[in-house]
Amino acid sequence: MTDLADLTVPTVPDDKLPADTPPTPPPPTPPRRGRPPKDKPPADAAGKTAGRPSVQARREARALAAFGQVGLIVFAFAPADGAVIMSGAPTLAASFAKLAEVNPSVAKVLDSTLAAGVWLEVLGAIAMIAIPIAGNHGLLPAGLVGMIPTPPADTVA
Numbered sequence: 001m002t003d004l005a006d007l008t009v010p011t012v013p014d015d016k017l018p019a020d021t022p023p024t025p026p027p028p029t030p031p032r033r034g035r036p037p038k039d040k041p042p043a044d045a046a047g048k049t050a051g052r053p054s055v056q057a058r059r060e061a062r063a064l065a066a067f068g069q070v071g072l073i074v075f076a077f078a079p080a081d082g083a084v085i086m087s088g089a090p091t092l093a094a095s096f097a098k099l100a101e102v103n104p105s106v107a108k109v110l111d112s113t114l115a116a117g118v119w120l121e122v123l124g125a126i127a128m129i130a131i132p133i134a135g136n137h138g139l140l141p142a143g144l145v146g147m148i149p150t151p152p153a154d155t156v157a
Helices: 055-077 079-102 104-136 142-146
Strands: none
16 A cells, blocks of 8 residues: 555646636638528417418408408498408308318319409498599489598588
8 A cells, every 4th residue: 555645746837837818719710601591580389480370370361351341341231230240250261261271172262252352442442432522523322422431521621
């Protein structure tokens, strides 16, 4: 057995001890070519990234808007019926979107019908302008003009 007093600890010369200076940084990386990478969209609680809605979700939203517009038009003539249509529109839109998801022929008809609905929306916007103007010049019956909201009388010249 060796005696601990006989052991000698090797010494390191002072020029071999680590200095108090930080280590040298790594060399800089060369600049990347092309576009910088896109940031990833944030993920939801399920881990899915937020992005473009599914075809079914877009179809449902368009159907809901269309059924809501029908409800508003009907509401102008029969308030109770229009209210029923508007209250049932979300369920009806979701049902049609689900049906279109499993039946391609329904999807084709629904998509073409909803595309035509955009044109009806444009025509409705034009009518909201044209009917009061035509009524102002006596070109339409007063009952038809009365259904369209008009600006207050003090703003009409």
